Amino acid sequence: MRANGPTLRQLRYLLALEAEGTFRRAAEACGVSQPSLSEQIGALEAELGLRLAERSRPKLTLTPAGREIADRARRVLQQVDELTAFAAQAAGGFSGTLKLGATFTAGPYLLPRVVARLHSDYPDLRLYVRESTPARLVDELLRGEHDLILTQLPVQAAGVEVRRVLREPLRLAVAADHRFAGREAVDVSELTGEPVITLSPEYLLHHQIRRLCEDVGARLLADYQGTSLDAVRQMVGMGMGASLLPALYVASEGRRREEVAILKLTGREVSRAIGLVWRQGAAAGEHYERLAELMRDVVRAEFDEIQVQR
Numbered sequence: 001m002r003a004n005g006p007t008l009r010q011l012r013y014l015l016a017l018e019a020e021g022t023f024r025r026a027a028e029a030c031g032v033s034q035p036s037l038s039e040q041i042g043a044l045e046a047e048l049g050l051r052l053a054e055r056s057r058p059k060l061t062l063t064p065a066g067r068e069i070a071d072r073a074r075r076v077l078q079q080v081d082e083l084t085a086f087a088a089q090a091a092g093g094f095s096g097t098l099k100l101g102a103t104f105t106a107g108p109y110l111l112p113r114v115v116a117r118l119h120s121d122y123p124d125l126r127l128y129v130r131e132s133t134p135a136r137l138v139d140e141l142l143r144g145e146h147d148l149i150l151t152q153l154p155v156q157a158a159g160v161e162v163r164r165v166l167r168e169p170l171r172l173a174v175a176a177d178h179r180f181a182g183r184e185a186v187d188v189s190e191l192t193g194e195p196v197i198t199l200s201p202e203y204l205l206h207h208q209i210r211r212l213c214e215d216v217g218a219r220l221l222a223d224y225q226g227t228s229l230d231a232v233r234q235m236v237g238m239g240m241g242a243s244l245l246p247a248l249y250v251a252s253e254g255r256r257r258e259e260v261a262i263l264k265l266t267g268r269e270v271s272r273a274i275g276l277v278w279r280q281g282a283a284a285g286e287h288y289e290r291l292a293e294l295m296r297d298v299v300r301a302e303f304d305e306i307q308v309q310r
Contacts, residue, residue, distance in 0.1 A: 010044040011073035013037050018070045021059040078144035085283040094287040095124035101137045101146035106274050109248040113298050133202040148278035152204040155277050163292040164275045164309035166299045170244040172263045173236045181261035188267040192217040195241035200225045
């Protein structure tokens with residue numbers, strides 16, 4: 001290997017090649033021409049003295065050495081991003097692009113109310129939001145694909161900082177012609193034998209509702225699992241079963257639908273915690289703390305039934 005070493009651009013191109021599987025798609029993802037990307041990958045191989053990619057059809061794969069180099073490149077680039085963030089923080093500002101991952105069941109209903117405040121407080125900050133399921137969000141955070149994530153807690157992972165933002169109650173949703181529909185509240189013991197619909201097991205909410213069903217003797221319908229809260233609400237409105245919907249969703253969407261009745265649950269606390277999570281030692285950790293407090297301020301101002309947490 002020559003003394004100069006690989007460039008950061010070459011390392012980014014290698015990761016794009018690993019992710020996309022073809023030179024054409026990797027070049028498109030990087031915003032460069034295919035010959036330019038191919039040339040840089042070749043230069044990287046020459047620099048390292050290793051063959052990094054098996055150029056077979058139909059999909060390109062990295063060699064064992066290539067995969068190891070890609071893993072190390074990912075860590076190097078993560079450190080470079082953190083160095084850049086530290087420099088911005090040391091200069092006194094929270095600027096650049098913030099990569100925020102958010103769970104499908106919370107982000108769409110909280111973040112729109114946060115964005116205006118965020119832009120007001122940090123005018124030089126660009127927010128890039130990508131939604132996913134909780135387990136994927138944590139994996140992506142640890143790989144450096146997100147700076148921080150907004151997700152349901154708890155998060156079972158080493159090497160992360162967790163800050164609670166809110167605790168929201170879960171509300172019972174039933175069809176408009178259900179026997180509970182005319183009431184304001186239902187005791188959880190009354191759910192015995194009730195068919196219940198929820199999201200797929202990819203979501204922490206699924207497992208929380210499954211445990212509740214087991215405790216009270218309700219029937220979780222494994223054949224009817226929604227891919228979104230909207231899908232669950234629609235199935236409830238069709239009379240396929242009851243469900244438990246987060247208060248953030250209810251405040252934003254659920255109460256607007258005449259085909260569904262929303263009721264409080266009594267007899268025990270049925271709620272979930274939402275928080276911000278980032279990697280330990282993140283250079284912008286101080287700003288992430290402020291972002292968590294900004295979110296709490298929004299919750300206090302706009303959601304009467306949701307409790308702020310720390």
